[in-house]
Amino acid sequence: MSEDRSAVLSRKDFVSDQEVRWCPGCGDYSILAQTQKVLPSIGIPREKYVFVSGIGCSSRFPYYMNTYGFHTIHGRAPTVATGIKTANPELSVWIVTGDGDGLSIGGNHLLHTIRRNLGVKILLFNNRIYGLTKGQYSPTSELGMRTRSSPMGSVDYPVHPCCFAVAAEGTFVARAIDSDTKHLAMVLERAARHEGTAFVEIYQNCVIFNDGAFDSVTERDDGTVHLVDGEPIVFGTNRGKGIRRKDGALEVVTLGNGVGEKDLLVHREDEPDPGIAFQLARMDAPGFPVALGVFRSVRRPTYEEMVEEQIRRAREEKGPVDLDALLREGECWEIK
Amino acid sequence: MERSTEQPKTRSVPIEEVEQVVIRFAGDSGDGMQLTGSQFTHTSAVIGNDISTLPDYPAEIRAPAGSLPGVSSFQIHFGSTDVQTPGDQPDVLVAMNPAALKVHLPDLSRNARVLVNTDAFTPQNLKKALYESNPLEDGSLADFQVVKIPITTLNARALKESALPKKQLDRCKNFWALGLLYWLYDRPLEPTLDWIRAHFAGRAEIAEANAAALKAGFVYGEVGEVFTTHYKVRKASIEPGVYRKVSGNDALVLGCVAASLLADTPLLYASYPITPASDVLHGLARYKHVGVRTVQSEDEIAAMGIALGAAYAGNLGVTGTSGPGLALKGEMLGLAVMTELPVVVLDIQRAGPSTGLPTKTEQSDLLLGLFGRSGDSPVVVLAPATPADCFAIAIEAFRIAVKYMVPVVVLSDGYLGNGAEPWKLPRAADLPKIDVRHPNDPKGFLPYLRDPTTLARPWAIPGTPGFEHRIGGIEKADKSGNVNYDPANHQLMTELRLRKVEGIADDIPEAAVEGPLRGDLLLLTWGSTYGAVSQAAKKARAMGRSVGHVHLRHLNPFPRNLGDLLRGYEKVLVPENNTGQLRFLIRSRYLVDASGMNKVSGQPFKIREVLAKIEEFI
Numbered sequence: 005m006s007e008d009r010s011a012v013l014s015r016k017d018f019v020s021d022q023e024v025r026w027c028p029g030c031g032d033y034s035i036l037a038q039t040q041k042v043l044p045s046i047g048i049p050r051e052k053y054v055f056v057s058g059i060g061c062s063s064r065f066p067y068y069m070n071t072y073g074f075h076t077i078h079g080r081a082p083t084v085a086t087g088i089k090t091a092n093p094e095l096s097v098w099i100v101t102g103d104g105d106g107l108s109i110g111g112n113h114l115l116h117t118i119r120r121n122l123g124v125k126i127l128l129f130n131n132r133i134y135g136l137t138k139g140q141y142s143p144t145s146e147l148g149m150r151t152r153s154s155p156m157g158s159v160d161y162p163v164h165p166c167c168f169a170v171a172a173e174g175t176f177v178a179r180a181i182d183s184d185t186k187h188l189a190m191v192l193e194r195a196a197r198h199e200g201t202a203f204v205e206i207y208q209n210c211v212i213f214n215d216g217a218f219d220s221v222t223e224r225d226d227g228t229v230h231l232v233d234g235e236p237i238v239f240g241t242n243r244g245k246g247i248r249r250k251d252g253a254l255e256v257v258t259l260g261n262g263v264g265e266k267d268l269l270v271h272r273e274d275e276p277d278p279g280i281a282f283q284l285a286r287m288d289a290p291g292f293p294v295a296l297g298v299f300r301s302v303r304r305p306t307y308e309e310m311v312e313e314q315i316r317r318a319r320e321e322k323g324p325v326d327l328d329a330l331l332r333e334g335e336c337w338e339i340k
Numbered sequence: 341m342e343r344s345t346e347q348p349k350t351r352s353v354p355i356e357e358v359e360q361v362v363i364r365f366a367g368d369s370g371d372g373m374q375l376t377g378s379q380f381t382h383t384s385a386v387i388g389n390d391i392s393t394l395p396d397y398p399a400e401i402r403a404p405a406g407s408l409p410g411v412s413s414f415q416i417h418f419g420s421t422d423v424q425t426p427g428d429q430p431d432v433l434v435a436m437n438p439a440a441l442k443v444h445l446p447d448l449s450r451n452a453r454v455l456v457n458t459d460a461f462t463p464q465n466l467k468k469a470l471y472e473s474n475p476l477e478d479g480s481l482a483d484f485q486v487v488k489i490p491i492t493t494l495n496a497r498a499l500k501e502s503a504l505p506k507k508q509l510d511r512c513k514n515f516w517a518l519g520l521l522y523w524l525y526d527r528p529l530e531p532t533l534d535w536i537r538a539h540f541a542g543r544a545e546i547a548e549a550n551a552a553a554l555k556a557g558f559v560y561g562e563v564g565e566v567f568t569t570h571y572k573v574r575k576a577s578i579e580p581g582v583y584r585k586v587s588g589n590d591a592l593v594l595g596c597v598a599a600s601l602l603a604d605t606p607l608l609y610a611s612y613p614i615t616p617a618s619d620v621l622h623g624l625a626r627y628k629h630v631g632v633r634t635v636q637s638e639d640e641i642a643a644m645g646i647a648l649g650a651a652y653a654g655n656l657g658v659t660g661t662s663g664p665g666l667a668l669k670g671e672m673l674g675l676a677v678m679t680e681l682p683v684v685v686l687d688i689q690r691a692g693p694s695t696g697l698p699t700k701t702e703q704s705d706l707l708l709g710l711f712g713r714s715g716d717s718p719v720v721v722l723a724p725a726t727p728a729d730c731f732a733i734a735i736e737a738f739r740i741a742v743k744y745m746v747p748v749v750v751l752s753d754g755y756l757g758n759g760a761e762p763w764k765l766p767r768a769a770d771l772p773k774i775d776v777r778h779p780n781d782p783k784g785f786l787p788y789l790r791d792p793t794t795l796a797r798p799w800a801i802p803g804t805p806g807f808e809h810r811i812g813g814i815e816k817a818d819k820s821g822n823v824n825y826d827p828a829n830h831q832l833m834t835e836l837r838l839r840k841v842e843g844i845a846d847d848i849p850e851a852a853v854e855g856p857l858r859g860d861l862l863l864l865t866w867g868s869t870y871g872a873v874s875q876a877a878k879k880a881r882a883m884g885r886s887v888g889h890v891h892l893r894h895l896n897p898f899p900r901n902l903g904d905l906l907r908g909y910e911k912v913l914v915p916e917n918n919t920g921q922l923r924f925l926i927r928s929r930y931l932v933d934a935s936g937m938n939k940v941s942g943q944p945f946k947i948r949e950v951l952a953k954i955e956e957f958i
Contacts, residue, residue, distance in 0.1 A: 006791075008732060019461060022810075022822065049805065050805075050808060051802070051803055051805040051807070052802070052803055052806055054653075054802045056649075057812075059813075060519075066810050066812070067810050067812075067823060071801040071808050072803075072807075072808050072809065073809070073810035073811070074649070074652060074679075074810070074811055074812060075810065075812025075813060075814065076675060076812065076813065077672060077674075077675050077813050078643065080641060080642075080645045080672060082642075082645075082654070083637070083641065083642040083643075083644070083645025083646050083648075083672075084645045084648055084649035084669075085649060085753035086635065086637075086642070086645070086646045086649060086651020087608065087610065087635075087646035087647060087648060087650035087651070087652070087653065087655075087657060088649040088650070088652060088653040089649075089804065090608060090633055090635055090646070090650065090651045091606070091608050091649070091650040091653035091654065092632070092655075092801075092802065092803060094803060095653070095802050095803055096398055108797055112638055112642075112647075113638065113641075115638075116637075116642070121657055132628060150830060172842075197934065198817070207954075228601055250908055253422070263742070265505070273537075290578075297529040308423040315628045315629075315631060315633070315715065316627055317628075318628035318629040319629045319631075320630070322629035323629075324603065325603075325629060326768075327598055327601045327768035327771075328767060328768045329541050330594075330597065330598075331584075331598070331599075331766070332584070332628070332764050332765060333769070334583050334584055334767070335535075335584060335585070336583060336584040337382075337384055337385055337582070337583055337584075338580075338581070338582050338583070339388055339578045339579070339580050339581060339583060340580055
């Protein structure tokens with residue numbers, strides 16, 4: 005039944021009647037458009053989608069999706085999402101967060117949600133700045149970045165969101181960029197279909213407070229590398245460079261002169277050792293290309309599956325429930 | 341004095357009748373005092389006494405054996421007349437070691453009976469209890485009736501046939517002491533013998549040793565020539581029915597489970613471990629077969645968020661905590677106010693600001709519960725009066741939350757949570773139904789279109805086609821629920837949220853008065869002070885005083901007749917285990933010149949303290 009209805013859904017079905025109020029040119033528009041484009045193809049009816057957000061520019065997202073939506077408070081979207089998903093595992097629950105919301109004020113919840121492998125999608129819009137509060141450095145801002153709250157440069161060492169997610173034993177960790185819409189759509193679709201926590205970092209350009217933050221990545225041919233499962237990791241003009249793993253460390257090599265694709269690291273999304281995904285997620289300029297794509301995709305029982313399984317077992321063991329009998333468990337006595 | 345139990349010298353000790361007795365069992369954490377106390381309680385309940393109990397555990401997890409911080413105690417008050425508190429002062433202190441004697445002696449009145457295990461008064465144990473000389477020999481106990489019994493020795497002698505190692509036999513000595521107390525207060529051994537058989541099923545030697553120790557203690561009472569009298573406490577006149585003993589935390593658990601069944605809606609409880617609320621989490625985790633989901637969250641804020649998310653998704657969402665946790669939940673509770681979702685917060689209050697005294701009781705979160713959020717954010721606040729009342733209060737909390745789409749805060753406390761009393765089990769058919777409604781016609785649906793009577797907004801849950809909508813913490817436009825920054829709309833919505841909570845006053849019982857409707861003095865209470873104050877007021881009335889007592893279970897909104905009641909008395913006294921929070925509310929709300937009686941020692945009120953205060957006021 006529900007499959008039938010979803011089959012006829014289109015992008016428009018996911019567009020709400022609310023006027024989108026991000027700054028003109030904001031990367032958020034692209035992410036919204038790709039999400040609205042991808043969801044109709046997943047085969048889940050619209051009423052089963054719930055978008056949950058925290059606070060920040062990204063967190064306005066649910067208002068623009070014509071699904072169920074909950075705009076919560078700063079950093080706490082994963083908690084509300086945990087309640088929703090645990091109460092009703094049938095729902096497709098999406099958390100929309102940012103670098104400040106997800107990794108600063110809400111870092112604790114992000115860690116525990118990923119660790120539990122709760123079956124939710126987490127889209128972390130990373131613009132490396134606080135936008136809504138008008139331009140302070142964030143947990144992903146580079147060291148030395150001058151902002152209104154760091155006039156002499158930030159002294160906060162940044163975190164790589166995907167490294168954080170891998171270290172939290174994430175079962176699906178990926179990175180995309182707002183400007184590469186086709187790749188972004190592919191990653192979103194993969195996330196939508198993942199069972200367990202799907203963590204997606206999306207580089208998102210803030211045109212007002214941190215414009216061009218990802219130019220070094222996007223403007224050079226060898227600034228990024230697209231990870232493809234089962235294939236050697238090559239990048240650059242004419243696929244002339246590659247990533248090799250030597251003595252446990254990654255290095256960039258130029259192909260030719262006896263170095264071939266056979267010498268390169270073959271990307272495996274289901275690699276048992278998460279250390280390699282961590283290394284790939286940590287690659288950054290200068291010296292390395294930034295990796296885009298799926299770092300890790302493995303199957304592990306989800307939190308809600310295990311919760312449901314315990315309930316099923318308990319019901320099987322204890323049989324039907326009667327309130328009178330339930331109150332009379334334990335040591336009772338009768339006064340006549 | 342020591343006599344073999346194998347050759348009893350039969351004699352008959354005279355029996356005397358008493359109305360009420362308070363016994364405190366005290367010993368080292370490893371002495372099994374909680375078990376001893378709860379067995380005595382169960383037996384007393386089974387034979388028809390009215391009872392009330394209070395355990396007192398050490399704050400430390402494993403304090404050194406024999407030390408003062410390692411003392412654990414259990415107090416039981418039983419009687420043939422109305423028992424409402426665990427008792428002001430013990431008539432009998434059972435002290436299994438010097439540390440137990442030292443910790444509890446200050447609570448005894450002159451002439452109280454002190455039963456000590458002399459075997460434990462070794463130089464080493466006296467030193468651990470910081471005694472410079474042996475109190476059993478230095479005359480310091482002259483004011484008390486000290487009964488010296490070498491319990492360890494007598495217990496070992498009674499069990500000399502057992503093949504168990506000495507160390508294990510010694511652990512039976514609490515049953516020996518229990519047997520002696522059973523003789524002293526004329527109780528049957530059967531309920532405890534039954535318990536021993538069931539509990540140690542498959543461990544026959546241990547069961548036999550414990551049973552033998554229990555019987556030996558009993559026989560010693562009869563033949564030991566230590567007591568010249570023993571006592572009988574008649575059955576209380578208790579309503580017929582099936583009873584079980586519940587602590588407040590047990591009753592909250594059962595109330596939550598019952599609410600889920602009465603509402604035919606799954607319950608999700610999210611909580612971060614905190615004293616004294618953790619037992620609610622432990623309790624609910626055992627009801628998975630009823631469909632109860634428990635989530636042990638990463639922190640207090642998450643617990644509140646998870647409960648709220650569950651409520652949004654159509655479950656009965658509930659979280660439990662103590663004061664410091666409620667402080668952390670404040671912002672998320674504000675979101676619950678804004679999104680008007682039926683979420684319940686249980687606060688098992690403990691003493692003090694910050695970490696305070698986690699194992700001691702207080703009622704000092706009243707204003708935090710009422711106001712501890714940003715903005716004008718009214719919530720419903722309820723408080724149970726007794727341990728068993730926690731059951732009814734939990735059901736009431738969900739009834740209100742679901743009917744009015746409003747967060748409800750329940751203020752229990754450590755005294756209620758850990759204290760226990762007999763509870764006459766209700767019949768499920770007599771419990772109030774919880775009417776859960778989800779809209780089913782999407783035509784004309786608006787997320788903030790209110791029911792004209794209750795002002796509740798519709799509870800449209802994710803997964804329902806045609807009701808897709810967005811909610812959140814930003815101010816909502818009236819009816820549509822869209823984000824709205826309009827000044828007039830914010831004024832309207834703030835007033836609507838307030839009016840909705842105030843309107844609940846029409847849906848709760850009027851406050852009832854125990855005693856005269858008009859008079860010299862009104863005692864106004866809430867929460868766990870009910871028992872002590874009710875008893876004190878009864879005693880005062882028996883002495884001819886004109887004293888009324890009103891007890892509040894609904895703190896926000898107040899019962900609609902409260903203002904009128906308050907004006908019927910010359911004076912109003914508000915006894916509270918805080919520095920005057922209800923008094924503050926009453927004075928500002930009703931302009932009544934109420935006085936306070938404020939005990940913040942981490943201990944509940946004693947009946948005689950309240951009685952003395954009444955005398956001072958009249």
